[in-house]
Amino acid sequence: MAQFQVIETLKSENAFIIQGVLLEGQLNKGMEIHIPLNNNLDVTGVITEINETNNQYDIVIGCLDLEEITLWEMLNLKDNVIQIK
Numbered sequence: 001m002a003q004f005q006v007i008e009t010l011k012s013e014n015a016f017i018i019q020g021v022l023l024e025g026q027l028n029k030g031m032e033i034h035i036p037l038n039n040n041l042d043v044t045g046v047i048t049e050i051n052e053t054n055n056q057y058d059i060v061i062g063c064l065d066l067e068e069i070t071l072w073e074m075l076n077l078k079d080n081v082i083q084i085k
Contacts, residue, residue: 001025001083001084001085002022002023002024002025002026002027002031002083002084002085003022003023003024003025003081003082003083003084004018004020004021004022004023004027004057004059004081004082004083004084005020005021005022005023005080005081006018006019006020006077006078006079006080006081006082007019007020007021007056007078007079008020008078009072009073009077009078011069011072011073014062014063014064015048015049015060015061015062015063015069016045016060016061016063016068016069016072016073017058017059017060017061018033018058018059018061018077018082019056019057019058019059020056020057020059021055021056021057022055022057023081025084027047027050027057027059027084028047028050029047029048029049029050030046030047031046031047031084031085032044032045032046032047032084032085033045033046033047033059033061033082033083033084034083034085035075035077035082043071043072043075045061045062045063045072046061046062047059047060047061047084048060048061048062049062059084
């Protein structure tokens with residue numbers, strides 16, 4: 001499991017991008033990001049691409065449509081620490 005400090009989020013036509021710093025663990029394609037909405041429900045995304053520049057990472061979550069990207073945007077992840085498994 002990895003801990004990741006989110007600095008910024010971006011979107012493209014078919015992906016949601018989380019920029020930040022790896023605090024603990026390691027990142028690999030295929031790992032899942034789980035963001036809890038409440039005790040019984042969470043939003044899950046699979047990492048499709050990872051880019052590193054000067055110890056800052058861009059984690060790409062492939063999305064099927066604009067609605068999925070909008071859902072990720074609404075989570076307002078900026079400045080949060082997220083768990084990646």
